[in-house]
Amino acid sequence: MRFNALRVFTEGLTGNRRWRSHWRKPDPKPEYDMLIIGGGGHGLATAYYLAKNHGITNIAVLEKGYLGGGSIGRNTTIVRANYFLPGNSEFYSHSLKLWEGLETDLNYNIMHSQRGLINLFHSDGQRDAAARRGNAMLAQGDDAILLDREEVREILPYLDYDQARFPVYGGLYHKRGGTARHDAVAWGYARGADQRGVDLIENCEVTGISVDAGRVTGVTTTRGQIRARKVGIVTAGRTSQVAAMAGLRLPIESHILQAFVTEGLKPCLDHVVTFGMGHFYISQSDKGGLVFGGDLDFYASYAARGNLPGVEQVTEAGMTLMPMIGRAKVLRSWGGIMDMTPDGSPIIDRTPIDGLYLDAGWCYGGFKAVPASGWCMAHLMATDQPHPVAGRFRLDRFATGELLDEEGTGSQHNLH
Numbered sequence: 001m002r003f004n005a006l007r008v009f010t011e012g013l014t015g016n017r018r019w020r021s022h023w024r025k026p027d028p029k030p031e032y033d034m035l036i037i038g039g040g041g042h043g044l045a046t047a048y049y050l051a052k053n054h055g056i057t058n059i060a061v062l063e064k065g066y067l068g069g070g071s072i073g074r075n076t077t078i079v080r081a082n083y084f085l086p087g088n089s090e091f092y093s094h095s096l097k098l099w100e101g102l103e104t105d106l107n108y109n110i111m112h113s114q115r116g117l118i119n120l121f122h123s124d125g126q127r128d129a130a131a132r133r134g135n136a137m138l139a140q141g142d143d144a145i146l147l148d149r150e151e152v153r154e155i156l157p158y159l160d161y162d163q164a165r166f167p168v169y170g171g172l173y174h175k176r177g178g179t180a181r182h183d184a185v186a187w188g189y190a191r192g193a194d195q196r197g198v199d200l201i202e203n204c205e206v207t208g209i210s211v212d213a214g215r216v217t218g219v220t221t222t223r224g225q226i227r228a229r230k231v232g233i234v235t236a237g238r239t240s241q242v243a244a245m246a247g248l249r250l251p252i253e254s255h256i257l258q259a260f261v262t263e264g265l266k267p268c269l270d271h272v273v274t275f276g277m278g279h280f281y282i283s284q285s286d287k288g289g290l291v292f293g294g295d296l297d298f299y300a301s302y303a304a305r306g307n308l309p310g311v312e313q314v315t316e317a318g319m320t321l322m323p324m325i326g327r328a329k330v331l332r333s334w335g336g337i338m339d340m341t342p343d344g345s346p347i348i349d350r351t352p353i354d355g356l357y358l359d360a361g362w363c364y365g366g367f368k369a370v371p372a373s374g375w376c377m378a379h380l381m382a383t384d385q386p387h388p389v390a391g392r393f394r395l396d397r398f399a400t401g402e403l404l405d406e407e408g409t410g411s412q413h414n415l416h
C-alpha cells in the first residue's frame with residue numbers, strides 16, 4: 001500500500017474503508033539470520049536499513065511492549081545537527097541529511113518541519129562558545145548564523161528582554177533544525193521494514209541472551225526461544241539490564257527525562273528555542289500545544305514516570321525565559337528513560353561477545369540520531385565494520401580514555 005494524494009482523496013470520498021494495517025503481526029519463527037532487541041526508533045531503523053541497504057530480510061525485531069511505546073514516542077521531537085566535536089559532528093550531519101529525504105524514502109508523513117532552532121546565549125563567554133560551535137557546524141557543511149540581541153528580538157519577540165534575570169545576548173540560529181512527529185517516525189520505519197519482509201514481533205520480551213563459547217546463539221523470550229547468529233541490543237533506557245543478560249556491564253546509567261505539553265494555542269512560537277542559562281527547550285506542535293522539557297532527574301532509575309522536582313525545574317526555567325508561558329495550562333506531562341553514558345556520546349559497536357552488537361548511550365539526544373543510528377548499526381551488523389561516520393562511537397573508549405565529551409552531559413553531568 002503506497003500513500004499518495006490521490007489515494008487519500010479517494011479514500012476520503014469512499015468512507016476510508018480500504019486502508020490496511022501498516023505492518024503484519026507475525027508469530028516468531030524458531031530461527032532468524034539476525035535479531036534486533038527493541039522496537040524503538042533505533043531498532044526499527046536498524047531493521048529497515050538492514051533490509052533496504054544490505055538486502056538482509058530474515059530478521060525479527062523483538063519488542064516487549066508495542067512499537068513506539070518507549071522514548072521514541074515520548075520525546076520533545078527536536079531534530080538538529082549542531083554538534084561540536086569531530087565524531088559527533090559528522091554523525092549528526094549525516095543524520096540530518098537522512099531526515100531531509102526520509103518522508104520520500106519511507107513514503108510516510110513524519111511531519112518533518114525544518115522551522116529553525118535558536119540556541120540562546122546570555123553572556124560573552126556563551127557567545128564565544130556559540131561562535132565556535134557555529135564555525136564547527138559550517139566547517140561540517142551544515143548551516144549556522146550568529147544572531148545578536150536585536151536580531152533575536154525580531155524573530156522571538158515574546159522572550160523577556162527587559163527585566164530578565166539572564167539578559168539575552170543573542171542566539172545561534174540553525175535553520176535546518178526543527179521537529180518531526182516522533183511516533184510517526186517509528187511507524188514509518190516499522191512499515192518500511194515490514195514491507196521488506198522483516199518480522200516485527202510485539203509483546204515479546206527478551207529475558208535471556210544465549211552465549212556458547214563466546215558467541216551469541218540466540219535469545220530467550222516470553223514467546224519462546226529464538227536462534228540467531230547475530231543479535232543487536234537496541235533497547236535505549238533498558239540497555240544495561242538487557243546487556244547484563246549476556247554478562248556485560250556497560251558504562252551506562254538510566255535516568256528519567258520529563259516532557260510537558262500545554263493546551264492548544266494559536267500559533268505563537270514558530271521555532272525551536274533553547275535557553276542558555278538552564279536546561280529548557282520549547283517548540284509548538286502542529287496541534288498548537290507548547291511542547292517543552294528540561295533536565296534529567298539525576299537519581300538513576302528505570303521508572304518511566306515524572307516527578308514534582310522535574311516539574312519545578314522545567315517550569316521555573318520556562319517562566320524565566322518567556323513569562324507568557326505562565327498563562328498556558330499544562331495538559332500532560334510524562335517521563336522516558338535515558339541511557340546516559342559518562343561522556344554524553346553514544347556507542348555503536350561490537351561487544352566482546354561474537355555476534356552481539358550494541359547501539360546505545362543516546363542520552364537526551366537519540367531522536368535526531370534515529371536515521372543515522374539505524375544506518376550505521378545496520379552497516380555494522382551486516383559487514384562487521386563500523387560505518388565511517390560512527391567510527392568514534394566505540395565501547396572501548398571508556399577503557400582507553402579516548403572520550404567524546406561533547407558537553408559533559410553524561411550520567412553525572414551535574415558533577416562535571
Ligand SMILES: Cc1cc2nc3c(=O)[nH]c(=O)nc-3n(C[C@H](O)[C@H](O)[C@H](O)COP(=O)(O)OP(=O)(O)OC[C@H]3O[C@@H](n4cnc5c(N)ncnc54)[C@H](O)[C@@H]3O)c2cc1C
Nearest residue numbers: 038040041042064070071072075076078206336366367368
Ligand atoms: C522526555 C524526553 C524528551 C526527549 N527529547 C528529545 C529531543 O527533543 N530530541 C532528541 O533527539 N532526543 C530526545 N529524547 C531522546 C530520545 O527520545 C531517545 O534517545 C531515543 O528515543 C532512544 O532510542 P529508541 O527510540 O530506540 O528508544 P525506545 O523507544 O525507548 O526503544 C527501546 C525499546 O526497547 C524495548 N525493550 C526494552 N527492553 C526490552 C526487552 N528486554 N525485550 C524486548 N524489548 C525491550 C522497549 O520497550 C522500547 O520500546 C528525549 C527523550 C525523552 C524521554
